Amino acid sequence: MSAPLVMLSLAHVAVVLAMPILMVGIVNRTKSWWAGRRGPKLAQSLWDLLRLLRKQPVTSSVATPLFLAGAWVVLVASLLAALIAPVFGAFAPLQFGHDFILLAYTLGLARIFMMLSAMDVGSSFEGMGAAREASFTAFIEPALFLLVGTAALATGQTSLAAAIGQWQNTAAFAWLVVPAVLVLFVLLQAEAARVPVDDPLTHLELTMIHEVMVLDHSGPELAAMQYAAAVKMNLYAGLVAALLNPFDAHAQPLAAIAASIGLMAVVAVAVGCVESLVARLRMRHVPRYLMLASALAALGLGAAGWISGAA
Secondary structure: OOHHHHHHHHHHHHHHHHHHHHHHHHHHHHHHHHOOOOOOOOOHHHHHHHHHHOOOOOOOOOOOHHHHHHHHHHHHHHHHHHHHOOOOOOOOOOOOOOHHHHHHHHHHHHHHHHHHHHHHOOOHHHHHHHHHHHHHHHHHHHHHHHHHHHHHHHHOOOOHHHHHHHHHHOOOHHHHHHHHHHHHHHHHHHHOOOOOOOOOOOOOHHHOOHHHHOOOOOHHHHHHHHHHHHHHHHHHHHHHHHHHOOOOOOOOHHHHHHHHHHHHHHHHHHHHHHHHHOOOOOHHHHHHHHHHHHHHHHHHHHHHHHHHHHO
16 A cells, blocks of 8 residues: 555544544534634543543443444444545545445444434333434435435446545536535534534423434443544535545645545534524424435436536
8 A cells, every 4th residue: 555545544544533523622612602602622522522431321221232232333333434435535445336335324224223222221202213313314315325326427436435536527516516515514414413403402302313312321322422423423524525625635645634624624613603593493394404405416416417418
């Protein structure tokens, strides 16, 4: 493996592990700025996770080993998906043909174990959250596959990293870059349980989706769930950065790394601004919001096919 590839691989792993903490910190500081407060430190979520790791977990008397294993499966699956998703452009440590299928179903595996863990404790509230998560998933996955299909059609590549990284060199990119970023932003909000799809700070069980499924988690298991949510937010922010990165990761690795980190920070600021200025959607409006992302991705796929055919 060449030196640039080694550098990109190490940088990708470092971003996957450390950037979720910084992303959460930037989001919280942005929300505090809008509220006229100084806000927590950028690394505050790291100290919160370390505090949870030192706590003794409290487990329901009806829970099985599935409940304890679920949080760690969710975390490992999220980290595996983050190694498949590109950050710096046309590069990912785990890159092969049709790898986007493994990405989607790895995230699906994490979602399944989150729902199983929620239902394992026998709580009606957590079962309600699991049902909502299962129904909303039906609107998330089509948008992801349609968006990847758009990039693959425009570039002729079957690898997610190659398709996203080389999309800038096609005639369709100038027309479809804004819709693609919007679709990825909606997917980020849905996967990471952010406003307006969900609210990570809510305490009203009847309006919760993700948070209601982790009500019985505590200690290290709660830390794993919270970190996994941050990793998924980081994953989609990385896809946006890879899509917009103007540098070739193989020719200019340092510039590509710096540009992607900056773009991910911008995405975190955008998330904080949305959460400060927009209220959480009513539950019946969430499917419509997610369907808009799928419809936008479908229109992008049709436009990419038309432009490719015209060219």
